[in-house]
Amino acid sequence: MIKAQGLRKDFKIYRKQPGFVGSLKSLFYRSYETKNAVKPFDVEIERGQMVGLLGPNGAGKTTLMKMFTGIIVPSAGNLLVMGHTPFKRERIFQKRIALVMGQKSQLWWDLPAMDSFQLLRRYYEIEENQFKIRVAELSHLLEVEDILKVHVRKLSLGERMKVELMSCLLHQPEMIFLDEPTIGLDLIAQKNIRDFLIYYHQQNHATIILTSHYMADIEALCSRLILLIGGKKRFDDSIKKFDGILGHNKMVSFSFTNPVSQSVPFISPFNPKWNPKRTKVELSIPEEKLRELSQKILRELPVSDFNTEKMPIERVMKSLLENPHLLKD
Amino acid sequence: MANWSLKWFQTMKVYWSNLFVYRTNFFLQTIGPLFVFLFIKLSLWTSIYLSSQKSIIGGYTLEEMLAYHLWIMVASMIILTSSSQNLSEDIRLGKISSYLIYPFSFWEFHASNFAARQTVQVFIALLTVFILLILLPTYFSNISFLFFIQGLILSLMAGFFWFSLNYIIGLMAFWLEETWTLTVLTQVVTYFCSGAIIPLELYPLWLKEALFYTPFPYLGFVPVRTFMGESLLFWQSVLVLLGWILLINLISKLIWKKGIHLYTAAGM
Numbered sequence: 156m157i158k159a160q161g162l163r164k165d166f167k168i169y170r171k172q173p174g175f176v177g178s179l180k181s182l183f184y185r186s187y188e189t190k191n192a193v194k195p196f197d198v199e200i201e202r203g204q205m206v207g208l209l210g211p212n213g214a215g216k217t218t219l220m221k222m223f224t225g226i227i228v229p230s231a232g233n234l235l236v237m238g239h240t241p242f243k244r245e246r247i248f249q250k251r252i253a254l255v256m257g258q259k260s261q262l263w264w265d266l267p268a269m270d271s272f273q274l275l276r277r278y279y280e281i282e283e284n285q286f287k288i289r290v291a292e293l294s295h296l297l298e299v300e301d302i303l304k305v306h307v308r309k310l311s312l313g314e315r316m317k318v319e320l321m322s323c324l325l326h327q328p329e330m331i332f333l334d335e336p337t338i339g340l341d342l343i344a345q346k347n348i349r350d351f352l353i354y355y356h357q358q359n360h361a362t363i364i365l366t367s368h369y370m371a372d373i374e375a376l377c378s379r380l381i382l383l384i385g386g387k388k389r390f391d392d393s394i395k396k397f398d399g400i401l402g403h404n405k406m407v408s409f410s411f412t413n414p415v416s417q418s419v420p421f422i423s424p425f426n427p428k429w430n431p432k433r434t435k436v437e438l439s440i441p442e443e444k445l446r447e448l449s450q451k452i453l454r455e456l457p458v459s460d461f462n463t464e465k466m467p468i469e470r471v472m473k474s475l476l477e478n479p480h481l482l483k484d
Numbered sequence: 485m486a487n488w489s490l491k492w493f494q495t496m497k498v499y500w501s502n503l504f505v506y507r508t509n510f511f512l513q514t515i516g517p518l519f520v521f522l523f524i525k526l527s528l529w530t531s532i533y534l535s536s537q538k539s540i541i542g543g544y545t546l547e548e549m550l551a552y553h554l555w556i557m558v559a560s561m562i563i564l565t566s567s568s569q570n571l572s573e574d575i576r577l578g579k580i581s582s583y584l585i586y587p588f589s590f591w592e593f594h595a596s597n598f599a600a601r602q603t604v605q606v607f608i609a610l611l612t613v614f615i616l617l618i619l620l621p622t623y624f625s626n627i628s629f630l631f632f633i634q635g636l637i638l639s640l641m642a643g644f645f646w647f648s649l650n651y652i653i654g655l656m657a658f659w660l661e662e663t664w665t666l667t668v669l670t671q672v673v674t675y676f677c678s679g680a681i682i683p684l685e686l687y688p689l690w691l692k693e694a695l696f697y698t699p700f701p702y703l704g705f706v707p708v709r710t711f712m713g714e715s716l717l718f719w720q721s722v723l724v725l726l727g728w729i730l731l732i733n734l735i736s737k738l739i740w741k742k743g744i745h746l747y748t749a750a751g752m
Contacts, residue, residue, distance in 0.1 A: 166748060226584045226749045249587040261582045263498060265505045270498065277494040278588040280487050 156330065156362050157200040157223060162232035164193040164218050192218040194386040195232065200364070202329075205356055207377035207394075208366040211476055215386040216366040220332050223364065224254050237330060250279055253328035255320055257335035262307045268318040269303045272325060279326035286325065293321045297351055313344035320348065324355070333365040337372055349375045370469040380468075382475070382482075389475075389482045400471050400481065404439040406464040407449065411435070412457045421451065491588050496600035503604065514565065515608065522557045525681070526550055542686040548712075549683070551623040554616055555635075555708040556680050561609040562639040563703055564674070565601050566647040570594075571654025572663040578749045591651070591740070598647045602640070609639075626713045634718045635711035641725045642703050648732045655736065658743030679705030699728040 168188045172180060193215040200206055208216045221227040222234060225241030225248070234241060239248035262271045269290075276286045294300045297317040302310060310318065320336065333352075337345040349372060356363055356376075367373055373380060373394070380397050382390035390397060414433040425438040425448070440448055452458060464470065475481055503510055533539075533546040544552065571594060574580050583590040613632075617624055653670060656663045675681050677700035684692045684705045695701050702725050710718065 221581075221749050224585055226581050227747060228745050244584060244589075246587040249585060252585070254581075254585050256581075259578075259581070263502070265502055266498060270501065274494050274498055275586075277487075277491045278586045280587075 156202045156204075156237055157198065157364075158233070158235045159196055159198045160233040162193060162196040162198075162219075162222065162234050163191070163230045164215075164222060164227065165230045166190045166192050191386050193222070196386075196388055198381065198388070198391070200362065202362055203360045204379055205363045205377045206365070206379045206381060207373035208364065208381050208383060209373060209472065210383035214383040216383055217334055218386075219383070220254070220334055220364065220366060224252060224332055225249075226254075250326060251328060252330045252332065253323040253326070254332045255323045255334065255336050257316065257333075257338040260307070260315065260319060262315075262319060262322060264308045265306060267304045267306055268299075268310075268322070271307070271322060272303075275322055275325055281326055289325055289327070290321075293324060296354065297321055297347075313340050313347075316340060316344070316348065317351075320351070327359070328361060330362045331364070333363065333367075335367055336365070337367060337369055345369065345371070352376055370472060374468055382472075384476070384479055389479070394468065397468055397471055401474055403442050405442060405445055406437060406470065407440055407445070408435060408437040408462050409452055409456070409458050410460040412459045415456060419456070422448070492592070492596040492599065495588070495593060495596040496603075499597045499600035500604070503600075514605075515561075518557050518560055522553060525553045525556075529553065542683060544683060544685070547623060551712060552683055552708060554620070554623060555711045556704055558609050558612055558616075559635070559639050559642075559704060559707045559711065560680065561605050561612065562602070562636070563642045563646055563707070564671075565605050565643055566598060566650040568650040568652075568654035568656075568663060568667050571651060572657035575654065575657040575743075575747070576661070580747070581749045584749075591736075594651060595647070598644075602643055605643075606636075606640070627711075628713055631710055631713045635707050638702070638707040638710055638718070638721055638725065641722065641729065642707060645699060645725060645729050645732060646703060648729060648736060652732065652736045652739055655739050655743050658746045674700060674703055677701070678703040679708070699725075699732075702728070 166189070168190050169181075170186050170188055196219070208219065210216050218227070222229050223236055223241060225236075225244050228242045237248065237251055239245055241248065262268060263274075272286075272290060275281075276283075281289070290303075294303060297320065299314065299317050299321065302314050302318065307315060307318065316336065323331070336352075337348050340348065352363070353376060355361070363376070365372065365376060378393060380390065380392070380394050381388060382397075390400075411434050415436075416433060419427075422436070422438060425440050428437040429435070438448075449461070453461075529549050530546065533541065533549070539545060541549070574590075580590050583593055617627070649670070650667075653663055653666050656666060660666070677695055677698065679701060680703075684695060684701060687695070702721065706721050710721075
């Protein structure tokens with residue numbers, strides 16, 4: 156479905172010195188800097204996969220998406236998406252893909268969503284009947300039947316995102332690119348979007364490429380994860396393997412009713428991290444010892460509460476960004 | 485209807501409904517200045533004739549001069565309807581990304597918006613002519629249906645040329661941070677060279693002749709003289725305009741090809 160070899164994108168950035176004097180200087184001399192947004196990048200993505208692109212700001216995720224969708228032209232390398240060269244922007248290719256941008260609305264601000272849909276129906280040459288079925292189905296799934304006739308600018312962010320998503324799926328794309336689809340949404344809205352995407356993926360077997368800052372999105376949706384740091388691919392495998400990068404320990408935290416002032420020798424091998432008041436401790440426990448050790452702690456210390464970590468990949472991600480050397484090159 | 489015409493028509497419908505939302509803006513921005521401009525020119529030329537005590541300047545009586553400027557206003561309503569500013573803003577703010585994704589191109593989008601705008605403008609121009617005929621019949625004594633249709637055709641073609649020119653200026657946003665100065669410069673040059681301020685007969689002969697090697701006279705002078713019933717070789721003008729339109733669209737294709745390689749889709 157996607158095949159990239161040595162894909163690269165360089166941007167020329169013009170550096171302007173601040174202020175009026177800087178502007179004057181720039182009339183005569185401009186210094187440019189080349190930024191390698193994406194360094195030689197190879198990837199192969201099969202049909203029906205749901206792949207998460209992960210990385211800090213400026214890592215090149217969005218640049219990669221822009222190249223996959225044909226918005227920008229790669230500086231070098233080979234890229235085929237469903238057998239097409241994206242930046243040639245062939246109509247037949249355009250009809251098979253969709254791009255959802257969380258940060259940017261593609262709908263017409265001053266029109267009800269339904270009017271935008273009608274326009275898209277024409278652009279994508281969707282049959283009237285097909286269109287009606289599709290609108291009914293998607294609006295039911297996303298629970299937006301009531302807002303399709305409201306002006307888009309009057310919708311809440313969550314509602315708008317749903318409508319936005321809907322507009323991109325009307326033409327039944329085989330490949331969907333989602334750039335931060337849940338950005339700025341509250342927890343419930345995030346979950347709604349996620350559930351919808353899972354359902355949609357099961358029903359339609361579309362290939363989905365997703366970028367997000369929310370690990371919960373990636374964890375819930377993607378089976379495969381590609382980590383980008385500084386324009387380079389640093390990890391490309393299953394989420395399970397990603398979890399395992401820092402070893403298979405579980406992070407468990409215990410809270411106590413009273414400060415635990417004495418030292419507790421039996422937990423010291425598990426890298427205890429106490430809070431200053433010593434009413435809470437976080438331990439990194441190997442899976443096989445989890446049961447035994449927890450029981451002992453519960454028995455011997457005044458435990459009021461305990462938690463196991465909800466999202467290991469968030470911790471993995473944080474550690475990797477702080478210590479990139481943990482990854483093999 | 486063919487698929488492409490359906491795409492165009494639907495886009496035009498969206499333009500019209502947006503126009504309805506911003507109708508006050510529309511009248512203030514596109515129609516208002518024309519009337520202000522007309523009022524200034526009418527008073528200016530009237531006082532020039534009165535103070536110079538000549539009854540004919542550059543071959544025009546006062547009445548003909550005023551009629552000329554009334555027609556210039558009508559022609560401008562159809563010709564000078566496009567601006568490059570929306571376009572360059574789309575590029576600068578990365579809004580064209582959507583049109584690189586949709587199976588409907590950026591040019592098609594702007595051209596169909598132009599077509600939608602043009603239909604509205606022609607309607608307004610016809611209404612204006614109708615009102616002028618009732619209010620100031622003396623200035624339109626030699627109006628004829630044939631000349632009016634010929635003038636209308638030339639104006640529509642010139643309008644498309646003006647749109648294409650502005651499309652190119654808009655595309656400059658791929659290279660420039662701000663295209664505003666280019667827009668204003670083009671407008672000022674066009675006002676003077678098209679005869680929108682002074683009829684071309686008042687220029688030195690060599691300048692007038694030189695101007696006819698440029699597209700400018702076709703953006704005002706030629707359609708207006710046609711409206712006024714002076715046969716200026718209609719078919720020849722159609723051919724020349726057609727040539728300019730082809731040339732400028734060819735250039736714009738090349739510029740687009742170059743520019744799109746520089747596009748970074750800012751903000752997406």
